[in-house]
Every structure is written in structure tokens, then in C-alpha cells.
Amino acid sequence: MCGATHGVNSYNFPMGINRLIESKALKLYLLALCSRNFGFYNALRMTLFVGSTDFPRTLRLREPDGMRFAFTFRGRTNQGVLSHLYKDGIRVVDTESKRIRTILDCGANIGVETLRFRLHHPHAEILAVEADVANFRLLESNCRNSKRVTPLHSAVWSCDTQLYLKKSPDGNPESSAVSEAATGSAVQAYCIESLMKSRGWPEIDILKLDIEGAEHAIFSGKTDWLAKVNCLIFEVPDSDKPGTLQLMFQKMSDQKWNGIAIGENLVLLRDHLPWSVKQVTGIYD
Numbered sequence: 001m002c003g004a005t006h007g008v009n010s011y012n013f014p015m016g017i018n019r020l021i022e023s024k025a026l027k028l029y030l031l032a033l034c035s036r037n038f039g040f041y042n043a044l045r046m047t048l049f050v051g052s053t054d055f056p057r058t059l060r061l062r063e064p065d066g067m068r069f070a071f072t073f074r075g076r077t078n079q080g081v082l083s084h085l086y087k088d089g090i091r092v093v094d095t096e097s098k099r100i101r102t103i104l105d106c107g108a109n110i111g112v113e114t115l116r117f118r119l120h121h122p123h124a125e126i127l128a129v130e131a132d133v134a135n136f137r138l139l140e141s142n143c144r145n146s147k148r149v150t151p152l153h154s155a156v157w158s159c160d161t162q163l164y165l166k167k168s169p170d171g172n173p174e175s176s177a178v179s180e181a182a183t184g185s186a187v188q189a190y191c192i193e194s195l196m197k198s199r200g201w202p203e204i205d206i207l208k209l210d211i212e213g214a215e216h217a218i219f220s221g222k223t224d225w226l227a228k229v230n231c232l233i234f235e236v237p238d239s240d241k242p243g244t245l246q247l248m249f250q251k252m253s254d255q256k257w258n259g260i261a262i263g264e265n266l267v268l269l270r271d272h273l274p275w276s277v278k279q280v281t282g283i284y285d
């Protein structure tokens with residue numbers, strides 16, 4: 001174990017230099033990883049000076065059929081969501097007998113996970129919901145070349161109502177959350193049943209929730225819609241709203257699910273479905 005801690009620190013560099021070397025080493029690692037998954041041009045866009053400015057950058061990605069398209073992000077602001085492109089992610093593998101047809105992406109941000117859904121599930125219609133207007137503008141831009149994706153500027157709640165968007169103290173839109181308190185900018189909110197009705201969906205094959213604690217409000221209300229969900233993907237939301245995970249499991253206790261943890265997400269899959277879940281790196285297999 002002691003030998004494993006040598007290397008940089010064995011040279012007794014000052015702490016600031018050690019951190020600089022470690023930072024550069026991480027950059028090189030990310031550059032190599034992103035180059036392998038997305039090509040060298042995209043890797044440079046994703047890693048070079050990405051944390052030093054909010055200057056918009058555009059990736060040139062490809063559809064499974066080879067068609068190219070653009071995906072734009074803000075450098076410093078979107079470091080967190082952009083890492084989903086090269087961190088461990090989720091793919092729900094369907095079958096010919098039961099295709100994934102409907103996906104509701106709640107808390108779509110600028111559309112990184114929407115992009116993964118779009119590439120992995122070519123038969124699916126996707127509704128991508130985002131409450132923060134700055135995020136939504138990029139989401140809308142990033143979805144403009146796909147007829148299967150519908151972006152919606154809205155929040156998700158236990159009922160159809162008007163909510164208010166609260167910015168994080170540092171103004172980062174990645175941490176924006178909605179509240180019933182009349183502070184901040186107003187945003188329309190819809191319950192999951194209303195969103196399903198708006199699309200004419202009898203069921204939701206994949207429901208992704210990443211809504212900064214609003215999961216608690218959703219599961220505190222009526223959850224008849226839950227019986228129509230085939231796969232649920234979510235981060236443990238208790239850091240945003242304590243007690244949410246327990247509430248969610250209470251509402252699902254009379255239903256049969258198979259669960260798997262991948263990265264920071266939990267995936268719950270109906271036990272009668274012929275689907276499986278696997279871990280993938282980036283947006284391509």
C-alpha cells in the first residue's frame with residue numbers, strides 16, 4: 001500500500017505543485033478517454049480550458065446511421081452534466097417483442113441524458129422537460145435536429161400549477177430548483193399524468209427523474225401513474241429533500257421491481273419485462 005502512494009508525492013513537491021500536476025494528469029486522462037469515445041476534435045472541445053470560461057462550445061456527434069449533428073454546451077457551467085458523456089451511464093436494452101417507445105426525461109438540463117436516450121432508443125418518442133430557462137434554451141437548440149424529441153419548458157410537480165424557480169447561491173443553473181414560495185421567476189408545472197395525456201401515452205417505458213428534490217412533492221401526491229411506468233431512473237434525492245427515497249419506496253412497495261445501482265443512479269425495472277440494464281461509458285456502446 002505504501003508503494004502505491006509514491007509517484008508525485010515521493011518527490012516532495014510543494015502541495016500547490018502536486019495539485020497542479022494531478023490536475024494536468026487528470027486532464028490528459030480525460031482527453032484520452034474522450035478521444036477514444038468521441039474523436040480527438042470533440043475531446044479537445046470537452047477538456048481544453050473547459051473550466052475557465054463559459055464560452056459556448058459545440059461537439060460534432062453522429063447518429064447510429066452516421067449522420068452528423070451538433071451539441072452545444074457552456075464550458076464552466078456545464079462541467080457537471082457534460083461529464084455524463086464520459087462517465088459510467090445506463091442503457092436499458094429492449095427486445096423486438098417489447099420496444100421502448102416512450103421516454104419522459106424530467107430535469108433534462110441541456111439534454112445530455114436526452115441525447116443518450118435518443119441514440120440508444122431509435123424507436124422512442126422522448127419528452128424532455130426542463131424548468132430553468134437558460135438550460136432550456138440550450139436543450140431546445142440541442143434537440144432541434146431530432147423529430148423524436150420534444151423539449152418542454154416546464155417543471156414537474158404533484159399537480160398542474162405555477163411554481164417559482166430558485167437559483168443556487170452561486171447562480172449555477174445546474175442547481176436550480178422549483179418551489180411553491182413566490183420568489184424567483186415563475187414557471188408552469190405539470191403532473192406526470194398531464195404530461196402523459198399531452199402526448200397520448202398509455203404508459204411510460206422510461207421515466208428519468210433528476211429534479212433537485214421535487215421528487216418528494218411528486219411522490220407525496222397521487223401516484224396512480226406509477227403503475228404505468230416500466231422503468232424508473234433517478235439519483236438518490238435525499239441530499240435535496242431528506243426522506244424522499246423512503247417515501248418513493250413506500251409508494252412502490254406493492255409493486256414488483258428489479259433494482260440495479262449504476263454510478264450515481266438507481267434503476268428500477270419491472271420484473272415481468274424482457275429488458276435488461278447494462279452499464280455503458282459515454283453515449284455510444
